[in-house]
Amino acid sequence: MNPGVAITAVTVVSLATAIIGFYGLRISRTTGDFYVASRTVRPWWNASAIGGEYLSAASFLGVAGLILLSGTDALWFPVGYTAGYLMLLLFVAAPLRRSGAYTIPDFTEARLASRTVRRVTSLVVVMVGWLYIVPQLHGAALTIRISTGLPSWAGSVAVVVVVCLTVAAGGMRSITFVQAFQYWLKLTALAVPILFIVFVLAGNGTQPLGAADVNPAGTAPAGLYQNISLLVALLFGTLGLPHVLVRFYTNPDGHTARRTTLIVLGLLSVFYLFPTAYGLVARMFAPDLARSGQPDAMVLRLPGEFIGGTAGSLLSALVVAGAFAAFLSTTSGLVVSLAGVISQDVLDGSVRGFRWAAVVSAVVPLGFALMTDSLALAGSVGLVFAFTASTVCPVLLLGIWWRGLTDAGAIAGMVTGGVLCGGAMTAGSLALAGSGQTPAWLAQPAAWSVPLAFAVMVLVSRATAHRVPATMPRTMTRLHTPERPLATER
């Protein structure tokens, strides 16, 4: 790959992000602007922005890499990432918008009338966000190393610097436009090269080197337990992701929140066809890429394998640009939502506090990313989904749909889920370091940690039924009744 072209691509994406961010600065004025774009973003914009934010390093590089390694077993990843949004639509989208809260801690505090619940939720949300930013920075490090030959840290640091600048400058209003732009950039950056590749392969009449159903690196097929546990994590993890939830507050009302989610589902379905195509083409025509030890880099390398000369470098540069857009958009979405939580809970909730909180939310995971090595991107993001599914998901689902939830139950459930899932993640990586293998039940903890978190939350709530807040009927009414057409708070 031509380093000059790749560096230009990264610079152009970063500049475009910064320019759209600074343009947004002129139209954000109040605290409300900063946090939720004053809730007046149109569904198409908002849906593109949600898509842009959601499609992370894992979706752009990781899914295709995993499909290359393990074939149809890995197809559950894109299916789960998309179906997670269906669950979000069914159980969370409209009530959460109607709650009128800005962040997940706002929601739990309003629902359960407890400051302690708020603090525990904030802690969980910040952990989820940091865990999720680390793989984005690993992806950036990998991309920069493969495409430009620069040292790995340059990629992670570049992402953090651009994100801090845009978020601190414009807040969420500009972030909405940045994210929407980045969805379409990511889609183009995957779609155009693969169409060229398929065209070239068909034109030359190239014969496949491998069969679609043979794992090129000899990866063992996943068992039934692993696939089910993965699906539980992805289906229930999505509805607890802080950067996804904060987006719903930018819808004018609950009905629009549902319509936005419907559009998002369409956008995600179209997007995931392409990583699947990359994986399939690589398995059949370039199985060697699986044996290079870096399957996550496959998407970056594939155009250069089949298309030479200037066209090849330009297509590779396009993929690098799209990948960088993925790291930037997910990281900035996470940083915005974390900064919202940190600035309201630790600092004074002002615009100045928000800016400082944004810097803190980005720099801490940078430290982790520089100290650790990249595992498979889709796999490490899958673990974050398992963690949210075991902590935030139960408190949201029960809070929205069950009148009996109490503050004590919510805390007990979140702590149980967090300790079980976090413990499994730690034990799993220790087992990997010790014996080179992680048992399936530790590698994919969601199938048992999510039901246990729900069970503890329900049982403790039942035992402390006298703690159901007096405001509960009123909150439930607010969550579920449609806004009056003319009397919303706009």
Next chain:
Amino acid sequence: MTRVRVTAPHASPGNPGRGGPGPLESREAAQDSEVGQVFVRSLIRSQLRLALVVAGGFLLILAAFPLILVAVPGLADTRIAGIPFDWLLLGLGIYPVIGLSAWLYVRSAARNEARYRDLAGEQ
């Protein structure tokens, strides 16, 4: 479009009376009566039932996909335009099912809300 300062609902849960009733508060106050609460409960029940039915239906179809491949021998080896059938089913065929479930849900949820509006005497 006028721009209004929006702030987080910080103090509202613990002491609901603070700051006097805004438009939102009065919307809820109107539904505080016993009859109002009956309507709200029935709305929540019907929305939850709808969500569970759609989710259950979708999960059944999702589970059926790999089962079809196991149950019908030779299907996984069938190729359409050079692409194996199992790849088409899981990589392409599942997305329309997700979209259709979502569309059905959005329509029915809006209908439930319209019915509630009629009952509760809103416009």
